[in-house]
Amino acid sequence: MVVRSQEVPVCKTIGKRVNDPRLKFATALHIDDLSPEILATVFKVINFECKPQVARRAPPRDIITLSHVSKRWREISVHLQTLWGSDLPCTSMDWTKLCLERCQTALFSFGLDYELFDASEEYYDAACLVFRHLSRAKAVQILEIPNLELAAPRSDDTKLWEFFAGLQQCASENIIELQIHMSEDDIFSVPFDLSLLFGPAVFPRIQSLTLWNIISPFNSSCHVFSHSLLSLQIEDSCAWQSVDEMIEVLRCVPFLEYFVHGTPEDMPDLRSHLFSPTISHMYPPRCVPLKHLKYLGLLGEELLVHHLVLFSYLDFPSNTVLILEGSRRAFSDDDGDKLTWESIKDLIEMAKTCLQKHFQPVTASGSFYPALRFREESLSMASTPIQLQAHGSSPATDVLPEKLTFGVPYIEVRDGRLEVGQSGNRLLDLYTLLPFLTRAITLLFYEDITQFTAERLEALTSVRRLIFTDIAPAIAFTAFCDAHDKVIFPNLERLELSFIASEGILGAESYLKVAEIFARRWGKTLRSVALEHTFFVEGEEAVVAGFKERLGDERVHVIYSEDDEQAGEGMDGNGDGNGDENEGAEAETDGSEQSRMKDDDGEP
Known part of the structure; x- marks a missing residue:
């Protein structure tokens, strides 16, 4: 391996000597020539990236990774205690002993699976060995705790009482991370006081707390909600x-x-x-x-x-x-x-006021999301925010979050019609009255457009581009618009429609009905209609011809590849010279959003 510049990934060249022009002025070293501190960092990165499967009696993962990439792994590992303190106890008693010998003074992470503690004698012995050193634990993770047994422990349950006694050895002033997971077998059975585990304790240095499947009393003597969290x-x-x-x-x-x-x-x-x-x-x-x-x-x-x-x-x-x-x-x-609805209407009004106050900096700056996504009973942003500064305002920095998702009411479809009561409309008003949402110019509709009442879409008057990833929401939307004399999306210019039918095989007439309604309602403003996945419909050529007949041959194009899509983008032209304030936003939704604005959601 060589030491490379930041532009060259280190992990992908382990054990290899690489000729790279970017290393012209770099000092080439083999991995075994690096200092112990640098090696330890490299090992941790490799460990995070690779996550190898480890046998039951194998050493901790940091150590086994270390042995795979360096001849000096024994020398390095003996002197770097932190490599041995990742997760104790190990499933092997021998390795647990060795880890404690190597990690005699450094803080370590304690992770205990109660099911193993109760079922495996070797794991039980290893855990009891680690209990003696728990005053040095910086991170504590306890999994699969049996709620019912802890709430009413039997006097003859020796292991359970040793578990209690062992955890009492934790020095709460050292703990930085705490995770407590109750067993799913006893879900929401009885309230559980964390003082049963740690006694009356304060955690002055705790930074991370995770509670899972726990009903904790408010007045517990175990104070885990620390100022440092x-x-x-x-x-x-x-x-x-x-x-x-x-x-x-x-x-x-x-x-x-x-x-x-x-x-x-x-x-x-x-x-x-x-x-x-x-x-x-x-x-x-x-x-x-x-x-x-x-x-x-x-x-x-x-x-x-x-x-x-x-x-x-x-x-x-x-x-x-x-x-x-x-x-x-x-x-x-x-x-x-x-x-x-009567019991929560005051709560909804309070939430509406708080939402407006929370996003007041956004309203003042004029920033907004150029594209929104509707799916799975939620409304979320679908592209990078447009950060603006209103005239006379201070030089505002970023005021919109990089990711935003709002839940919306569940709305049933009955007899082919959208059903939403007063409660649903009032809940939707929470979001449709926020300017940074209503200024969107692009809307993505996934399978669940029927969960969002189309009537509330009247507020989005700036919309110029609609994208349907399934024919079902397009059918539901056009049916609603056809049945109501409401002006929705008066400036619509671009329609992108996938012929995928998640609800099953549909006849050609269902697709052509969509074309008829779009032609009737938006025929004067539409400039481009892109059809994708047309092979999903039987009689593809006839359906495409029907779209061209109803919407105009010059407007309709079929997308078979990304090249076709880019060609279709060029059909729009730039045009009208009106200097619309949303032009910058439309440019924002193009580019990365051109490939059907695929779902880019991801957990942090």
Whole structure:
């Protein structure tokens, strides 16, 4: 291996000598000639990139990676204690002993799987050995804890009591990271006090806390919500039972940079244990200052109202990444859900006001998202924000988040018509009244356009480009427009339509009906119609000819490849010389968005 400039990836040339013109002025060294400190860094990068499968009795992954790339691995590993303190205990007693011998003074990471602790004698012995050194643990991860057994431990359960006694050895002042995962077998069984594990404790240096499948009492003597906390994940868990408790807990962590709350999956049982979404009589909205927050993830398909309440009491920067998921599928008593429209309308009004205040810097600057995506009961940004500065305003920096997702109400389709009640419309008003959303010029519709009432799209008057990734949302949208005398997208110029049919095989008449309605409603403004995946429809040539007949042969083109698509982009021309303020935004949505604006969502 050679030492290379930053432009040349190191990990891809392990064990190789490479002739590269970029190394002309670099000093070429073999990997074994590097200093121990540099080698340790290289090993950690390789370990992160490769993640090799490790046998049960193998050494820790850092060590096994080290042995694969350097002849000096024994010498280096003996002197670098941090390589031996990655995850203790190991599944092998011998390797656990060796790790503790090599890592005699440095802080280490403790990761215990309770199922293994209970089932494997070797793992149990290794864990008991590590318990004696827990005062040096900097990171603690405990998996698969049996909630019911901890809540009412049997006096004859020796292993469980040794587990309790072992964890009491943790020196909470050293712990930087803490993860507690309850077993899925006992999901939401009984409240669990973390003091059972750590005793009355304060964690003055903790920076990262993850709670999973835990109902924690608010008045616990184990104070994990420390002033030093930077990352907080409360997933499938309940850390407070009321809005006031929520506010008091979050006021204790003012330096949070990363905050996730809710559930990544649809779990109706969670709602019965969560706090009641109500307006606090003790605290005003936006009373929890989180000025350092960079990411806020409020997750859960059924938790939209809960998360609107949580959002309303937080005060954080407008450019914080915001994922506010969830939908109100029904305001009924189904599944024990007692929320009704009457009971939450005041909450919605509070959330609307807080959203407007939160994004006031965006409104003042004139910044906006040029493209929006509608899919899976959500509305999200689909391209880079346009950052502007309003006349007379201060030199504003970035005010829009790099990623934004809002949940929208679930709207059923009955007898071919969109059904949405007053509650759904009022919830949608939360978002359609925000200028940085309504100024969008490009809209992407995925399979679930029927989950978003088309009536609310009237607010998006700047739209000039529609993209449908499936014929089903196009059929639903055009059917709605045909049945209602409403002006939607008066400036529409470009239509991009995929003939993929996720709902099954459709006849040619379904496709041609879409063409007829677009011709009737937007025939005067449309300049370009791009058809993609036309081979999905039976009688492809006849359907394409039907589109050209109804919309004009000069407007319609079929995309078979990226070259065809770029040629189609050129059909639009530049044109009209009107100097529209959105021209810059349209250019923004072109380029990377040209290839059908593929889904670019990704978790941080």
